[in-house]
Amino acid sequence: MALQLFQAKAERLRDLTHDVREIGFRLLAPAEISFKAGQFVSFEVVHPTFNRPVTRPYSIASPPQQRDGITLLLNLIPGGPGSTYLFSLKEGDHAQFKGPTGGFYLRDDATRDLLFVATGTGIAPIRSMLFDRLERGPSRAVTLFWGLRSERDLYYQDELETLARRHANFNFLTTLSRPEGSWKGQTGRVTRLVDERIASVDKLAVYLCGNSGMIKDVSAIINRRGLCPIYREKYYDDAGPQEEY
Numbered sequence: 001m002a003l004q005l006f007q008a009k010a011e012r013l014r015d016l017t018h019d020v021r022e023i024g025f026r027l028l029a030p031a032e033i034s035f036k037a038g039q040f041v042s043f044e045v046v047h048p049t050f051n052r053p054v055t056r057p058y059s060i061a062s063p064p065q066q067r068d069g070i071t072l073l074l075n076l077i078p079g080g081p082g083s084t085y086l087f088s089l090k091e092g093d094h095a096q097f098k099g100p101t102g103g104f105y106l107r108d109d110a111t112r113d114l115l116f117v118a119t120g121t122g123i124a125p126i127r128s129m130l131f132d133r134l135e136r137g138p139s140r141a142v143t144l145f146w147g148l149r150s151e152r153d154l155y156y157q158d159e160l161e162t163l164a165r166r167h168a169n170f171n172f173l174t175t176l177s178r179p180e181g182s183w184k185g186q187t188g189r190v191t192r193l194v195d196e197r198i199a200s201v202d203k204l205a206v207y208l209c210g211n212s213g214m215i216k217d218v219s220a221i222i223n224r225r226g227l228c229p230i231y232r233e234k235y236y237d238d239a240g241p242q243e244e245y
């Protein structure tokens with residue numbers, strides 16, 4: 001299906017950490033959006049160095065049940081055209097994006113437990129999937145492992161606690177790779193959690209989102225355990241920009 005062009009208004013801006021912002025857009029025209037949990041929209045911005053338009057995709061972090069707007073979640077990348085543009089928006093500003101699209105979406109398979117693994121803002125599409133799956137009623141076990149760097153990078157912890165209290169089949173663990181002191185939770189990379197806690201992949205579907213290294217390493221661990229569906233969304237290569245796109 002052809003991508004739709006949406007006109008929207010930035011309505012809710014929330015700084016979640018020193019470099020992560022949540023932006024709520026209300027749709028102006030068309031007034032509603034229909035998407036699958038996990039899909040993304042794209043913004044066209046002018047690259048300041050090359051002075052030409054570049055396209056940057058952002059996953060929808062809100063659930064598909066919300067039709068009159070979308071929530072995005074993003075890191076500020078210093079000097080990055082896409083994130084700098086989105087961070088420059090103020091409440092009331094208008095913006096336009098295309099979409100929704102993408103093959104990383106929640107499959108309807110009631111026979112499998114779900115394992116979600118995210119690093120950084122890779123939590124965005126998984127948040128949409130979690131709300132979608134959990135709010136639709138009882139299901140099989142749902143587990144989230146989320147890797148962040150340090151205490152100052154933590155967000156959505158209260159929201160996830162609330163979801164876990166409301167849904168007995170949902171568990172999550174946040175792990176910090178570079179904790180600085182007060183943290184009493186999990187430490188190390190998410191790969192350690194997957195390695196230590198996922199013994200069998202029988203009846204499991206795995207969704208991975210974030211940096212390329214995590215996706216490669218977690219896929220390798222899962223593949224060593226056996227065969228199961230693995231869905232992946234790579235945000236960026238740890239090796240740095242591969243090409244100017």
Ligand SMILES: Cc1cc2nc3c(=O)[nH]c(=O)nc-3n(C[C@H](O)[C@H](O)[C@H](O)COP(=O)(O)OP(=O)(O)OC[C@H]3O[C@@H](n4cnc5c(N)ncnc54)[C@H](O)[C@@H]3O)c2cc1C
Binds near residue numbers: 072079237242
């Ligand atoms: C399908 C898809 C969905 C995406 N959804 C999101 C999203 O919901 N939220 C989001 O923050 N980003 C998301 N991204 C990344 C986003 O599209 C941009 O690449 C990012 O905002 C950087 O763009 P930029 O123009 O500001 O900087 P650029 O100059 O293009 O990027 C500079 C470098 O920043 C690093 N980088 C890129 N994205 C991230 C990130 N998310 N976290 C940490 N470092 C990064 C990479 O090393 C990259 O090479 C998504 C990417 C894809 C492919």
Ligand SMILES: NC(=O)c1ccc[n+]([C@@H]2O[C@H](COP(=O)([O-])OP(=O)(O)OC[C@H]3O[C@@H](n4cnc5c(N)ncnc54)[C@H](OP(=O)(O)O)[C@@H]3O)[C@@H](O)[C@H]2O)c1
Binds near residue numbers: 075212238
């Ligand atoms: N967030 C910050 O405080 C900070 C500070 C300076 C620079 N930056 C730069 O900003 C960008 C975004 O940083 P970010 O922290 O949001 O995202 P990130 O660099 O992707 O890190 C997020 C989490 O993913 C982990 N990770 C990295 N490779 C992995 C792998 N192969 N398997 C499993 N986990 C893996 C990181 O662990 P490790 O810590 O072990 O890598 C970290 O816990 C990066 O380009 C980074 O260099 C960020």
